[in-house]
Amino acid sequence: MTNLFVLQLLNGVQLGVLLFLIAAGLTLVFGIMDVVNLAHGVLYMVGAYFVATFAAWTGSFWWGLLLMLPAAVAVGLILELVVIRRLYTRSHLDQVLATFGLVMMANETVKIVWGVSPLSVPMPELLSGSVPLMGPLQYPVYRIAIIVAGLGVAAGLFLMVNYTRIGMLLRAGATNRAMVSALGIDIGKLFAVVFTLGAVLACLAGALIAPILSVDTGMGESVLILTFVVVVIGGIGSIKGAFLGAILVAVVDTLGGVFGPILLREVLDPAAAGQAGRMLAPMLVYILMAVILFAKPAGLFGGRA
Amino acid sequence: MAETTVSAAPHRTPAIAPRVKAAAVLFVLFALVPPVVTALGDPFLVLVATRILAYAIAALALDLILGYGAMVSFGHAAYLGFGTYAVAILSSYGVNDLFLQMLGAILVSAVFAFVTGAISLRTRGVYFIMITLAFGQMAFFFFISLSAYGGDDGYGLSNRSTIFGSDMLENDVTLFYVTLALLIALFALCHRIVSSRFGRVLTGIRENATRMEAIGYAPFRYQLTAFVISGCMTSVAGVLLANQAEFVSPAFMSWHRSGELIVMVVLGGIGTLTGAIGGAVAALLLEEFLGMVTDHWQLWFGLFLVLMVLFSPRGITGLVEQIGRRKR
Numbered sequence: 360m361t362n363l364f365v366l367q368l369l370n371g372v373q374l375g376v377l378l379f380l381i382a383a384g385l386t387l388v389f390g391i392m393d394v395v396n397l398a399h400g401v402l403y404m405v406g407a408y409f410v411a412t413f414a415a416w417t418g419s420f421w422w423g424l425l426l427m428l429p430a431a432v433a434v435g436l437i438l439e440l441v442v443i444r445r446l447y448t449r450s451h452l453d454q455v456l457a458t459f460g461l462v463m464m465a466n467e468t469v470k471i472v473w474g475v476s477p478l479s480v481p482m483p484e485l486l487s488g489s490v491p492l493m494g495p496l497q498y499p500v501y502r503i504a505i506i507v508a509g510l511g512v513a514a515g516l517f518l519m520v521n522y523t524r525i526g527m528l529l530r531a532g533a534t535n536r537a538m539v540s541a542l543g544i545d546i547g548k549l550f551a552v553v554f555t556l557g558a559v560l561a562c563l564a565g566a567l568i569a570p571i572l573s574v575d576t577g578m579g580e581s582v583l584i585l586t587f588v589v590v591v592i593g594g595i596g597s598i599k600g601a602f603l604g605a606i607l608v609a610v611v612d613t614l615g616g617v618f619g620p621i622l623l624r625e626v627l628d629p630a631a632a633g634q635a636g637r638m639l640a641p642m643l644v645y646i647l648m649a650v651i652l653f654a655k656p657a658g659l660f661g662g663r664a
Numbered sequence: 665m666a667e668t669t670v671s672a673a674p675h676r677t678p679a680i681a682p683r684v685k686a687a688a689v690l691f692v693l694f695a696l697v698p699p700v701v702t703a704l705g706d707p708f709l710v711l712v713a714t715r716i717l718a719y720a721i722a723a724l725a726l727d728l729i730l731g732y733g734a735m736v737s738f739g740h741a742a743y744l745g746f747g748t749y750a751v752a753i754l755s756s757y758g759v760n761d762l763f764l765q766m767l768g769a770i771l772v773s774a775v776f777a778f779v780t781g782a783i784s785l786r787t788r789g790v791y792f793i794m795i796t797l798a799f800g801q802m803a804f805f806f807f808i809s810l811s812a813y814g815g816d817d818g819y820g821l822s823n824r825s826t827i828f829g830s831d832m833l834e835n836d837v838t839l840f841y842v843t844l845a846l847l848i849a850l851f852a853l854c855h856r857i858v859s860s861r862f863g864r865v866l867t868g869i870r871e872n873a874t875r876m877e878a879i880g881y882a883p884f885r886y887q888l889t890a891f892v893i894s895g896c897m898t899s900v901a902g903v904l905l906a907n908q909a910e911f912v913s914p915a916f917m918s919w920h921r922s923g924e925l926i927v928m929v930v931l932g933g934i935g936t937l938t939g940a941i942g943g944a945v946a947a948l949l950l951e952e953f954l955g956m957v958t959d960h961w962q963l964w965f966g967l968f969l970v971l972m973v974l975f976s977p978r979g980i981t982g983l984v985e986q987i988g989r990r991k992r
Contacts, residue, residue: 389790393790395790395793395794397923442970442974445974446973449973451736451789451790451793452730452736452926452930452934453973455736455738455793455923455926456926456927456930456969456972456973457969457970457973457974459923459926459927459966459969460965460966460967460968460969460970460973461966461970462923462966463920463962463963463965463966463969464962464963464966464967464970465966466962467960467962467963467966468963470960471960471963580919584797584798584801584919587794587797587798588794588798590794591791591794591795591798595790595791634811637809637811638806638809638810640809641802641805641806641808641809642802642805642806645798645799645801645802646802648795648798649780649783649799652783652786652787652795653783653786656786656787656791657787657791
């Protein structure tokens with residue numbers, strides 16, 4: 360039981376780290392630019408497809424990962440320049456419609472370019488296999504690597520946001536956009552940087568998960584909604600909130616799926632517990648969100664609702 | 665923007681009449697569909713038309729809160745789902761009556777809309793959009809894991825609903841006219857609602873919630889009531905869709921469906937009721953058309969949406985308003 364718990368907790372943290380990479384960009388785009396971007400999940404999907412393609416070309420996951428980064432920057436810049444930039448002054452409704460259109464276009468384009476059957480990305484040899492954790496417990500090296508890489512990016516982001524000039528502008532922008540602009544900062548350039556940074560982080564998340572997940576067109580959507588929950592729970596515009604929200608959502612989601620039925624078995628008969636558990640588990644994160652929002656409508660670290 | 669709408673408000677009442685006329689014309693055209701397509705030798709199109717009418721009901725319901733209450737609900741497909749599953753679940757327990765099934769759908773939707781609406785309405789703007797989306801997904805996942813009714817794969821219905829014990833809905837044309845009758849009745853209801861005192865307060869809150877609060881109205885109550893009414897109406901569309909497709913599945917409640925409902929409302933012009941019906945017709949016909957000419961209709965539909973938003977001066981909403989103003 361303890362072993363199972365530790366294992367699932369690690370899985371939860373791994374998912375949380377991944378969600379954070381996606382949510383960090385999304386929360387900045389929401390917080391600073393006040394843009395609803397439904398196409399953020401698309402970037403995660405595109406990152407996975409990029410790494411699949413580049414890894415197949417070069418025969419190495421590492422080269423694939425390296426080549427994915429400039430491609431991600433390009434996608435982010437182009438998307439910002441062509442579509443997102445024109446949405447800053449628009450109503451949320453227009454933003455929803457345009458980015459919804461982008462989602463439809465991207466999903467279909469991916470199907471045309473890469474086909475409908477899922478792709479797989481070979482695990483880098485260096486990170487394959489498992490390591491012993493405690494007692495008989497083994498854990499895949501690759502998942503540990505994802506956790507480490509994600510925490511590294513989180514730490515880098517934390518340093519950047521808190522100790523650099525661009526980070527200062529990000530924080531200022533999230534608090535009061537008009538004031539930053541009035542103080543002579545080129546807000547258009549700042550927005551482009553923020554959006555591209557978010558795009559690269561989302562692509563990176565997709566690329567990192569690609570070797571342990573099948574790469575298909577639906578992958579962006581399930582993650583997008585979870586990321587929304589993370590951003591809402593954490594508070595829009597808050598990197599710290601996104602991090603805690605991501606870990607919280609992922610751990611609740613992972614542990615709930617495994618331990619929900621086990622706990623229910625204490626009060627219900629096994630068959631009913633299994634059924635109820637399977638139905639309740641996917642709803643747990645939304646219930647968590649509802650409870651948090653009921654107490655704090657602006658999320659855990661949100662300034663304004 | 666707020667100022668022009670406020671100053672235009674006193675002229676609203678006479679402006680409603682041409683919209684009702686336009687809706688009446690639409691209804692007459694709908695009524696002609698079955699004889700025309702039967703004459704053309706393509707009676708299958710009656711089912712396609714029924715589907716369009718059912719979505720028109722859902723778009724109408726969404727327009728009530730999106731257009732008149734500025735509540736951008738991105739989770740309205742959940743109520744379509746409650747409607748479809750009310751048919752599947754109740755009929756598996758031997759309750760086949762259309763109106764009892766609608767009652768069941770409405771009750772479930774009212775409770776869900778009340779609870780999720782009460783939480784969502786504590787927030788504004790981007791938060792509201794994301795939270796309604798998340799609650800919609802919650803309902804979606806609930807039905808995906810409902811293995812007794814097929815889960816992900818869906819559940820085929822053995823028969824359509826009955827009306828007072830008669831199985832007349834098995835006839836596609838009868839189903840079409842019942843759907844049309846419900847659409848007309850719900851349009852009339854919506855029209856009554858928006859021109860009532862309640863509707864005026866709702867519109868006032870849309871324009872300026874703080875002012876409405878200052879003159880003694882509690883925005884939350886009005887918005888929540890409208891949200892619940894809209895959810896219940898959407899579930900009626902779900903009941904009809906289940907009968908049209910004779911199949912229910914969580915696909916009816918995916919977030920794409922919620923997005924499509926918003927597209928319908930915006931395409932026809934928000935806050936006009938008639939526009940929502942026209943928008944549903946336009947969006948679904950465009951889908952059908954693109955589906956006929958290309959395998960990748962989603963690509964073109966998406967492109968159409970992006971271009972519409974980007975190249976009309978104030979978005980699709982602005983474009984429609986402009987055309988509307990010129991007509992007036």
